[in-house]
Amino acid sequence: MSIPTVPVDGVPDPLPQGVIVLDVREDIEWVHGHIDGAVHIPLSQLTSRTGDLPEGQLLVVCKIGGRSAQATMYLTAQGFQAVNLDGGMLDWASAGRPMVSETGQPPLVV
Template sequence: MNVPTVAIENVPDPLPEQLSVIDVREPEEWVAGHIDGAIHIPLSQLTERVQEVPEGQSLVVCKVGGRSAQAVAYLGQLGHDVVNLEGGMLDWAGAERPMVSETPDAPYVA
């Protein structure tokens, strides 16, 4: 199966308004640090929450790209315009892209 993938250097900074970010990591990973404005739908909940994925283009992220590739394959089969972030949140953080946290601590990739 061919999963559309994009490298961090090909992701616009700042992200365009029409692009949605879907974060499929687990809750404890999300709380530690995530992309501001991202929609949090853990991979294990994606099938029952798929209606929360907005129409239009989405960038799907996880920690290193494996779970998000599964999500992209699934959402693509349903007709969504989705792409997997190669290297996931580790590459996002490594490129010093902005992140937010749900705690008073500085955001980080858990």
């Protein structure tokens, strides 16, 4: 099965209306830096929390793209419109895309 994937330079900036970012990283990664407005559901909780996902096109992210690829494969099998961000938050940050932090410090990818 092929996993729908897009590189960061294939993602419009700003994100189009109706695109929801789903961040599947762990809590400690999330607090240090994430995409503003993203929905946070760690990969380990995804199967029990799909009801928490808003309707729309999902851009699924993690640190480098591995966990988000797993999540994208699962979500597409469940009928969701989901695309994996190749390179994850590392590529997002390297491209200078906006991020926010919950720590009071400048956002970073950990």
